[in-house]
Amino acid sequence: GAGVSQSPSNKVTEKGKDVELRCDPISGHTALYWYRQRLGQGLEFLIYFQGNSAPDKSGLPSDRFSAERTGESVSTLTIQRTQQEDSAVYLCASSPWTSGSEQYFGPGTRLTVT
Amino acid sequence: SQQGEEDPQALSIQEGENATMNCSYKTSINNLQWYRQNSGRGLVHLILIRSNEREKHSGRLRVTLDTSKKSSSLLITASRAADTASYFCATDFNLRGTSYGKLTFGQGTILTVHP
Numbered sequence: 001g002a003g004v005s006q007s008p009s010n011k012v013t014e015k016g017k018d019v020e021l022r023c024d025p026i027s028g029h030t031a032l033y034w035y036r037q038r039l040g041q042g043l044e045f046l047i048y049f050q051g052n053s054a055p056d057k058s059g060l061p062s063d064r065f066s067a068e069r070t071g072e073s074v075s076t077l078t079i080q081r082t083q084q085e086d087s088a089v090y091l092c093a094s095s096p097w098t099s100g101s102e103q104y105f106g107p108g109t110r111l112t113v114t
Numbered sequence: 115s116q117q118g119e120e121d122p123q124a125l126s127i128q129e130g131e132n133a134t135m136n137c138s139y140k141t142s143i144n145n146l147q148w149y150r151q152n153s154g155r156g157l158v159h160l161i162l163i164r165s166n167e168r169e170k171h172s173g174r175l176r177v178t179l180d181t182s183k184k185s186s187s188l189l190i191t192a193s194r195a196a197d198t199a200s201y202f203c204a205t206d207f208n209l210r211g212t213s214y215g216k217l218t219f220g221q222g223t224i225l226t227v228h229p
Contacts, residue, residue, distance in 0.1 A: 004156075031215055042202060042219040043157075056216060091156065095215060102147060102159040103217065 002026070004106035006092050012112045013082055021077045021109045025094030032075050033093045033103060034067060043091060049075060082113045120203055120220040128228050133190040135223040137203030138183075144206045146179055147217065148188050151200045160188075160201075195229045 005024045013019050025032050031050055035043040045059040049069040060066070064082075069075040079086055089110050093103035120137050127133055137146070145164045149157040163170045163179045163186065170177045176189040190197055204217040 033216070035219075042221045043204075043217075045216055045218065048216055089155065093157075097215070101215065102162050103215075104159070105149075105157040107156040 004092060004094055004104050006090075006106035006109050008109060009107065010110045010112075012114060015084060015113055016081055018078065018080045019082055019111065021079075021090050021111070023075045023077070023092030023094075023106060025073065025075070025092070026104055027073075028096070029094035029104070030072070030097050031095045031101075031103075032069055033095075034075070034077050035091045035093065036061075037089045037091060037108075039088075046077070046090075079111075082111075084113050087111055087113045120201070120223045122223060123221070124224045124226070126226045126228065127193060129193060129195055131193055131227075133193050133197070133225055133227070135188045135201050135203075135225070137186045137188070137220055139186075139203075139205045139218075140184065141205075141207060143181075146177075146186050147204045147206070148175075148177060148186075149202045149204060149219075151202065151222070157202065190225075193225075193227045195227050198225060198227050200224050 007022045011019055033048045034046040036046055037043045047054055047057050047060055047067050051072050052069050064080045067077045089108040091105055091108045093105045095101040095103045143165055145162050147162045148160040150160055151157045161172050161175055161177050163177050174191045179186045200222045202219050202222045204219045
């Protein structure tokens with residue numbers, strides 16, 4: 001079956017513009033996670049969804065970041081008024097459940113804010 | 115701060131040699147996972163070891179977990195040029211006995227295997 005997909009694969013935007021990143025998880029996976037990875041760094045947790053609800057938003061860096069998930073499927077991560085420090089690869093992962101399971105990662109969206 | 119810290123930060127070996135990467139963490143965990151990343155994009159899950167396990171094997175991979183020392187190691191035997199990648203450990207916290215599945219990643223080890 002299809003893996004996790006993300007779009008766009010690359011996004012270049014001007015500082016101050018809003019961007020929307022999309023994640024299509026593996027069908028039937030209950031849990032969905034967003035991470036951010038800056039160049040040469042490990043992954044930073046942003047938010048996770050259990051179904052359509054987000055019990056843990058603790059990793060969102062500021063109120064410019066928001067995310068939603070609908071139909072226990074697609075999720076979008078929105079960054080408003082982008083700043084240069086938002087430049088990173090944004091990775092989405094899904095798993096069948098939240099406890100004790102491996103996560104399946106998408107290829108990521110490389111965001112560059114100029 | 116990062117829960118997992120890997121060392122070394124970079125490792126360069128010849129094909130056929132073994133590669134060992136280490137990971138330390140700070141709090142109680144439900145499980146520890148190792149992932150591989152090529153070219154700074156998507157991660158691939160390699161192996162998961164639960165807190166009550168001490169050693170696990172998968173093909174040429176061997177993972178150990180020492181919960182008393184809060185450390186884990188990943189051994190890749192008979193390395194190949196295709197093993198060149200970044201390797202990350204990730205811990206699944208044990209927060210008041212509950213796992214939320216939220217993984218905390220270390221900074222990674224960059225492994226280069228020369229043909």
